[in-house]
Amino acid sequence: MGCLQAQDLAIRPLAHFPPDIWGDRFVTFSxxxxxxxxxxxxxxxxxxxxxxxxxxxxxxxxxxxxxxxxxxxxxxxxxxxxxxxxxxxxxxxxxxxxxxxxxxxxxxxxxxxxxxxxxxxxxxxxxxxxxxxxxxxxxxxxxxxxxxxxxxxxxxxxxxxxxxxxxxxxxxxxxxxxxxxxxxxxxxxxxxxxxxxxxxxxxxxxxxxxxxxxxxxxxxxxxxxxxxxxxxxxxxxHRQELSQILKWDLSAMEKFPADYMKLVFQFVYDTYGEFAKEMTERGKPYAAKFAKDRVMDLIRCYYTEAKWYKAKYVPTFEEYMINARITGVAQIISTSSIMGMEEIAEEKPFQQIIQSPRVVRACEIIGRIMDDIVSHEEEQARGHVASGVECYMKDYNMSREEVVQIFNKMVEDAWKELNEEFLIKSNPSDDDLPKPVLKRILNLARVVDALYKVIDGYTYSAKLIKDDIISTYTRSITL
Known part of the structure; x- marks a missing residue:
């Protein structure tokens, strides 16, 4: 990317997201x-x-x-x-x-x-x-x-x-x-x-x-x-952990310059550098590298989307999904979430995840397709690259309603595959992912379902998950 001329650079369009609704709710822990x-x-x-x-x-x-x-x-x-x-x-x-x-x-x-x-x-x-x-x-x-x-x-x-x-x-x-x-x-x-x-x-x-x-x-x-x-x-x-995470100064967010994404990238890069140091001390020097490499994959895929957007190019659905499976972040979250797990002491599970076994592919499909179903129209209005819905409509000359029906069936089938991967095999293989890793992937698919089955709940948290987050993290149960 460094050798590209200025006129060749593709910039991802800026989105106008709702304002933060949390404030300093999770900052204090007395x-x-x-x-x-x-x-x-x-x-x-x-x-x-x-x-x-x-x-x-x-x-x-x-x-x-x-x-x-x-x-x-x-x-x-x-x-x-x-x-x-x-x-x-x-x-x-x-x-x-x-x-x-x-x-x-x-x-x-x-x-x-x-x-x-x-x-x-x-x-x-x-x-x-x-x-x-x-x-x-x-x-x-x-x-x-x-x-x-x-x-x-x-x-x-x-x-x-x-x-x-x-x-x-x-x-x-x-x-x-x-x-x-x-x-x-x-x-x-x-x-x-x-x-x-x-x-x-x-x-x-x-x-x-x-x-x-x-x-x-x-x-x-x-x-x-x-x-x-x-x-x-x-x-x-959880509140103690959140307060430690949020202690970088929330007011600094308001001071970000126009090229704030550079700062975000640098922060992510430095954070994974800290992870690498800690994992090396724990005897797992390879762990953070796998996770860090997945971040770089994500950035490359975002850049591909930006090039498609600049060229006003609508990819085929197959071409779109090759890129979109990565932007669905299943591999990033999976590799990042198992770094500190005591049960995972070898490099093999990390290698297995990036080879996209069946369970990871199912999670990728659930994440990408559910997101596209509920957010594609608004993303188009914001000027994003064509989503899977538009690509499929163009490839097969179908209406939005027909594509959504097909996509819902794809999600249903992906859940069936994910369920099957959790069944105890009569003849287990060395290539099977360890159960703790499978659980992490399942939990990621669960988050996707909770966030995207009605609207884009990640973007519009106040409309869908605000009450659940408050009851889970701040509202204690009366004894």
Missing amino acids: TEDSLMMEKYAKEIEPLKEEVKTMLMIENSADFAKKMSLIDAVERLGVSYYFENEIEEQLSHIFKELAAKNFDMEYDLYNTASQFRIFRQHGYKIPCDVFIKFTNEDGKMKETLSTNIRAIVSLYEASHLRIHGEPILDEASAFATDVLKSSANFSEQARHALKQVLHFGIQRVENRHFISFYEQDEFRNETLLRLAKIDFNRVQLL
Whole structure:
């Protein structure tokens, strides 16, 4: 780029984004906050021991009750304290059910709930467990529609489906229709339609579930207390971290010159330089280089977009996606997020990510396509390069509505592929990504879903995610 003549330089058009809505909300962290965080940590210890005893109690013959407890622990956001105990229980229950050929004598609610939990943990429980809830035509029985709690459970389970499971495609469509017709009188139905559990940002969903659970007449008070205290403790921890990040002086943003992007680039470059130093001290000198190289890839792709814009060039959809998969930042965030993970001590996972395995490609498609669907018209008005929607319309002579329908199917298929990558393989390969890395990629796809399923929530946070951010990071739970 340094050898280009001035007249050849391509400049990305400036966007006029909404003003910052956060101010100094996350900057302060007081001594009182620190003391409260320590107080919470002490109170958590005996509660953890009580819940651990509940999970490991000898009388485990009642699988439905055990699975219900596991589900509550996970949805309340405290399962990270009991990962070994949960895996031990799930492995035992799954083996017992497999020995019975998964002949589950449960109602729809419990069947769907257990299906979802097993799939979330990588167990390939067969979708045939839902056959008994269908009629002769393979459709879900209409009599099921009166039980909204069961329909919500079915709806959530159906989003763990993979390719080749038409019964779950049918279950998803059936449950969606029922919930839409019930949304006026059911908060559970409204929330499920607003955000699929499996696709949601887990910390946000934990906060919502705490509110639901405390209204449950069968709630476990010890577990609820643990969840509330731990949520407040982690909230304070996040606020402490945010205050440290935001301490560079927010007023300096107002003093940025017109060529502020140079400063931004320099900041990013220097930050990754600091990462490199820290990673070298930890014995992982390669980690920051992989992440830093992905930033350089992003800059090159942005420059390609700028050249297309200057030349008024509309690429083919295939050409667009080669570039757009990188600007979707899945590789950057994935490589950056695993740098400091203690579980990742080798270079191999970094190499695997940049080779775009199936799970990364699925995440890239989800990110890029969902963003394009909700933001392409406004970006065109701002003078951006043609989005995937315009490219596809031009290639196939289709209307916007037709392309959006196709794009939604692409996102649905990408989620099926991502789900399948999480299933435990009978013949694992050395080329498989480690589970902690897979979780990071899944969580990135979840962020995308939460931000882009309705509008461009990243740009217009006040319209979509402001309340969730406030409740997650600043509004503590009343004990």
